[in-house]
Amino acid sequence: MTQSVPLTPNPDNDSSSGNNFSPVILNTLPDIVLPPTRGMLRVQQQLDLLLLAIEALKLGASEEMLATCQHLGLQGIIHNRVDLWRLRCTNPWRKCYNRETLSPEQIKTLILLTNTCAKYLLVPLTQLLLAVQQMRDKDIPLENNFRLSEYFTRFRSHFTSRMNPRRAKVSVYLASPQELNQLALSLLEELLFCSGTRGIERLSVRLFDGEVD
Secondary structure (H helix, E strand, O other): OOOOOOOOOOOOOHHHOOOOOOOHHHHHOOOOOOOOHHHHHHHHHHHHHHHHHHHHHOOOHHHHHHHHHHHHOOOOOOOOHHHHHHHHOOOOOEOOOOOOOOOHHHHHHHHHHHHHHHHHOHHHHHHHHHHHHHHHHOOOOHHHOHHHHHHHHHHHHHHHHHEOOOOHHHHHHHHOHHHHHHHHHHHHHHHHHOOOOOHHHHHHHHHHOOOOO
8 A cells, every 4th residue: 555645844944934935046947837747747756766776876875965955055845864755755656655746846956956966976877887888789788797786786676665566667677677777777877968067957858858738
């Protein structure tokens, strides 16, 4: 049975009180027009999966995400790990799916967080994707590369423990290690794509392309 968790502000966070609060840095991001419900579910799912890939890519990434939020002045929206968890549980694939819809400010916050973390991980992202190309050129299984194998293992562990096996697509991934590895690789490519100078704009376009009428 899917658990439901209310997406409410942290009562201990005074800076988040009031409906009109928005971190100043979010004003530098392009305005977001929310797509219909189905499109929003896909956007929320993709943002969570990108953060899942970041966690699989680097140990301790979840703590660094919180530190990054503090550094960017986003603590009014993500004050602690519970706040971040609530936002990420809007991914309908999650076991603890909370059935809420993210606000434009919350989406901008996750986009900015993803972009910033991807920039920090530019070197390992580049190295892993280069290794993928080299292994494929030599027709060697990707799992034979230690760093790729380590990433796949962590991603599989995170995905298995957090996603709902009753979801049709989740069950497909859980039944096929190759399909799950391909998902993990596609997320690495997406993170590299959004780590550049105009990464935020690229990620926003990629997320909402075809979702807004």
